[in-house]
Structure formats: C-alpha cells, structure tokens
Amino acid sequence: MIKTRTWIVIIAALVVAAAGAILSIRFFGAPGTTAEIVKGGEVLYTIDLDRVAEEYKIEIGETDGDRNVVTVKPGMICVSSADCPEQICVNTGWASKDHPYPIVCMPHDLVIRIVGTNGEADAEAG
Amino acid sequence: MVKKITAVFFAALISAAFTACGASREYSSDFFAMDTYMSVKTCGTDATGAAEDEARRLETLFSVTDAESEIGRLNANGRVDASDETVELIEKALEISGITDGALDITVYPAVRAWGFTTGEYSVPSPEKIEELRDLIGFTNVKTDGNTVSVPDGYMVDLGAVAKGYLGDRVRDILKNEGVTSAIADLGGSIVTVGGKPDGSPWRVAIRDPNGDGSFGVIEVKDKCVVTSGGYERYFTDEDGVKRWHIIDPATAEPADAGLLSATVIGEDGALCDGLSTALFVMGAEKAEAMWRKEGGFEMILVTITGDVLVTDGIKDSFSLSEGSPYELKVIG
Numbered sequence: 001m002i003k004t005r006t007w008i009v010i011i012a013a014l015v016v017a018a019a020g021a022i023l024s025i026r027f028f029g030a031p032g033t034t035a036e037i038v039k040g041g042e043v044l045y046t047i048d049l050d051r052v053a054e055e056y057k058i059e060i061g062e063t064d065g066d067r068n069v070v071t072v073k074p075g076m077i078c079v080s081s082a083d084c085p086e087q088i089c090v091n092t093g094w095a096s097k098d099h100p101y102p103i104v105c106m107p108h109d110l111v112i113r114i115v116g117t118n119g120e121a122d123a124e125a126g
Numbered sequence: 127m128v129k130k131i132t133a134v135f136f137a138a139l140i141s142a143a144f145t146a147c148g149a150s151r152e153y154s155s156d157f158f159a160m161d162t163y164m165s166v167k168t169c170g171t172d173a174t175g176a177a178e179d180e181a182r183r184l185e186t187l188f189s190v191t192d193a194e195s196e197i198g199r200l201n202a203n204g205r206v207d208a209s210d211e212t213v214e215l216i217e218k219a220l221e222i223s224g225i226t227d228g229a230l231d232i233t234v235y236p237a238v239r240a241w242g243f244t245t246g247e248y249s250v251p252s253p254e255k256i257e258e259l260r261d262l263i264g265f266t267n268v269k270t271d272g273n274t275v276s277v278p279d280g281y282m283v284d285l286g287a288v289a290k291g292y293l294g295d296r297v298r299d300i301l302k303n304e305g306v307t308s309a310i311a312d313l314g315g316s317i318v319t320v321g322g323k324p325d326g327s328p329w330r331v332a333i334r335d336p337n338g339d340g341s342f343g344v345i346e347v348k349d350k351c352v353v354t355s356g357g358y359e360r361y362f363t364d365e366d367g368v369k370r371w372h373i374i375d376p377a378t379a380e381p382a383d384a385g386l387l388s389a390t391v392i393g394e395d396g397a398l399c400d401g402l403s404t405a406l407f408v409m410g411a412e413k414a415e416a417m418w419r420k421e422g423g424f425e426m427i428l429v430t431i432t433g434d435v436l437v438t439d440g441i442k443d444s445f446s447l448s449e450g451s452p453y454e455l456k457v458i459g
Contacts, residue, residue, distance in 0.1 A: 076339075078339075084246070085245060085246025085247070086243075086246040086360065087246070088359055088360060091358065091359050091360075091361070092359060093338070093339040093340075094339040094340070096340070098332070098340065098341070099332065099339065099340040099341055100332070101315075101332075101334060101341075102156075102163055102165070102312070104162070104163040106158070106161065106162070106163075109158070111156070111163055113156065113165070120330065120332060120341075120344060120448075121330045121331060121332035121341065121344050122146045122310055122323075122329050122330050122331065123310050123312045123317045123329070123331050123332070124312075124315075124317075124331065124332040124333070124334060124341055125315060125316065125317045125331055125332070125333050125334065125352040125353060125354040125390060126315045126333065126334025126341075126354045126356065126358075126359070126388075
C-alpha cells in the first residue's frame with residue numbers, strides 16, 4: 001500500500017514534469033523543429049530553427065556549377081540562390097515546421113529537410 | 127520509483143507529441159530515386175529499406191533518362207520487349223488517357239524537352255516547331271502486343287506522370303506484407319500512407335500553396351495517396367512576362383492553361399491519383415468536376431487562378447483550410 005504522502009510526491013512530480021515540458025517547448029522551441037542540410041548524403045549542418053535569432057546565410061559548394069546559398073531566418077530556411085539549371089530549389093521557397101516540404105537540388109545532390117514533425121502536418125504533398 | 131515514473135511520463139509526453147509515430151518507434155530513411163527525393167517513415171516495424179529497393183528497381187524499368195531502361199530502349203528503338211510490369215503501367219496510363227479524353231498523355235515528352243524542362247535551357251518554341259511537336263503527341267499510337275510495346279518514329283514515352291504513384295502502390299503493398307500497419311512516405315511530393323498513425327488518428331498531409339511559401343490546408347487520410355500537380359516549382363517566365371510551367375497540354379504542345387494553379391487527387395490507387403492530378407490540371411475545374419461525377423473513385427482539391435479552393439464532397443470534413451488563408455473554400459457536391 002503506497003502511502004498518501006508518496007502519492008502526493010508522485011502527482012507533484014508529474015505536474016512539475018508536464019509544466020517543465022510545456023515551458024521548455026514555449027521558451028526553447030519544440031524538439032524537432034530542426035533543419036538538416038545534407039549534401040552527398042552527409043549532414044553538413046543541423047540547425048535548430050527555433051533558436052535562430054537573426055537572419056544569416058550559408059554558402060554550400062566550393063566550385064562553380066555546384067553552389068547553393070542557404071538563408072536561415074527564425075523558424076524557417078530556404079535556398080535563396082543557386083547556380084543550377086532549373087532553379088527548382090530556389091522556387092521551392094521556405095521550409096518550416098508547419099511546412100515540412102524538403103528543399104531539393106538534384107544536380108547538386110543537396111537536400112534541406114525538416115527533421116521530426118511537431119508541426120501541423122506529417123508530410124506535405126506538392 | 128518516483129523519478130522513474132516521472133522520467134517515463136516525461137519521455138512519453140515528448141515522444142507522443144513530437145514524432146509522427148507517437149509512442150511507437152519511428153524508423154525513417156530518405157534517398158534519391160526516380161529523379162526525385164524520397165523519404166519513408168514506418169512506425170513500429172522497420173521496412174524502409176524495402177521501399178528504397180523497390181524505387182531503385184522500378185527506376186531501372188521506367189527511367190526516361192536512362193538509355194538502358196525499358197522506356198529508354200523503347201524511345202531509342204521505337205519498340206521494346208518489356209516486362210509485364212512496364213506493359214501493365216503503360217496500359218494503365220493509356221486507360222487514364224482514355225477516361226480523361228487525352229488530358230494525360232504519356233507521349234508528351236518531346237514537347238516537354240523542346241520547352242527546356244528537362245535541361246533548364248528554357249525557350250518558347252516557334253509556331254512551326256509547336257506544330258511539329260503536336261504531330262509527335264498521341265497516346266492512341268502507343269501499341270502493346272503481348273509484351274511488345276511500339277511507338278511511331280520520333281515518338282517518346284515518359285511514364286513520369288504515373289510512375290511515382292505506381293511506386294506508392296508498390297511501397298504500400300510491400301510495407302503491408304512486411305507487417306507494417308502504420309507508415310507515411312513522401313515520394314517526391316506524392317504522399318502515400320499505410321493505415322493511420324499508431325494511435326488510430328489519421329495522417330495529416332499539408333498541401334502546398336501554389337501562390338507562395340507554405341501550405342494552404344491539411345487533409346486527413348488513412349490508407350490513401352495524396353498527389354498534387356502544379357506549375358509552381360518547374361517553370362520559367364517568358365519574354366512577355368508569362369509564367370510557363372512544365373505541365374504540357376497534349377492538345378496544344380504548350381504549357382497547360384486551364385485556370386488552375388494546382389490539382390490534388392486523393393484516393394486509394396496511387397497510379398490513378400498521380401495520372402489524374404496531371405490530367406485535372408490540364409483539363410481545368412469544369413471538366414474535372416464533370417469527370418469526378420462520371421468516374422468517381424477519387425476526391426480532389428483544386429486551386430483556381432481566381433483564388434478558389436474547390437473540394438469534393440467526400441473530403442469536405444477531412445480537409446481544412448489554413449488559418450488566415452486568402453482562399454475561398456467551395457465544396458463540389
């Protein structure tokens with residue numbers, strides 16, 4: 001028989017845990033709102049989009065004909081320019097937690113993917 | 127004891143809230159195949175490798191850019207002795223061409239190439255060239271005799287409008303045979319689902335907004351495919367400032383211009399959904415509605431250039447427009 005006092009401790013712990021989870025999500029962003037920049041099958045960057053304070057750019061690729069410029073803003077990421085022929089990666093626009101569409105540059109073997117799904121949708125058709 | 131309970135509770139709360147599979151273990155893999163990027167997530171049972179293997183296998187049959195594939199050999203030689211599977215998919219595509227009055231046509235590829243959509247070297251072909259291209263389009267000229275497939279001189283077949291959907295059907299069958307009861311796969315923007323989520327709720331599939339970043343709504347599905355065709359990703363702007371996209375109207379050999387920005391088809395048959403999404407985009411809202419009434423077996427979400435989102439009756443309760451969406455929702459009943 002578990003004593004009443006023990007129950008109180010358990011319930012209090014659960015309340016604290018739930019509150020902790022909610023607060024950490026609120027202030028630190030939910031785990032899972034993460035973008036990975038993958039080139040040639042290798043994860044080059046892992047970015048917690050909820051912790052991005054200011055916009056910045058990342059240049060990917062070292063030779064002409066293999067370059068993509070990635071722009072990261074609070075909560076979102078896109079390929080802002082590229083020297084590939086069809087510009088599909090640029091046309092794809094921003095990816096974010098509620099818009100988990102992968103940004104793909106086939107000719108440069110580059111993918112920016114949103115890892116985990118804590119947003120509105122499990123996948124996106126398009 | 128208390129610590130343990132707290133830890134378990136905390137872990138369950140986090141995992142239930144933040145992975146597609148909820149409390150079940152999630153397995154995922156992603157890969158390039160069929161000229162696109164694919165990702166597969168299964169819940170509880172790992173069978174993602176089998177899905178990737180299947181994509182690679184079908185690529186060796188259907189790829190239009192691989193001269194050694196069955197389609198590659200058909201295009202090079204005008205005829206090929208093909209596998210049962212390739213013949214089956216060609217016949218299925220021809221059937222969809224039939225019911226859509228040619229709005230889907232697997233022989234449109236020479237026009238797609240001439241406009242530059244395979245190379246990125248975009249140009250508007252001359253009126254004479256367009257005329258020539260029109261003569262190279264015609265699904266009724268694709269002949270199958272047993273396993274022999276043949277086309278007239280200059281014709282090229284591309285199964286791109288149905289291949290990802292067919293892969294979706296195969297992936298769903300393979301995953302089910304492996305004992306998977308809950309999975310979601312993104313096959314280059316074509317979504318296929320097995321069952322619902324492990325907690326019994328449906329999968330939530332967002333639909334891309336053809337007018338901008340993000341999505342305009344979410345459809346909830348179980349055991350269904352969701353396939354969208356639109357002109358928002360592969361396009362160029364011509365000298366007159368007109369947006370020219372990669373979906374070619376087989377009747378004109380020019381980019382489709384039927385008043386739609388995107389067409390999404392939801393149904394159980396992936397190849398049909400895939401082929402229809404292209405066909406509906408080409409035929410426009412009015413004919414699409416007539417076809418939905420006549421043929422049935424699928425549901426659709428159409429985005430028009432005038433800002434309407436048209437949703438068929440069968441999914442009106444499972445589709446929701448995003449908050450603050452500029453579109454007007456209209457139900458086709």
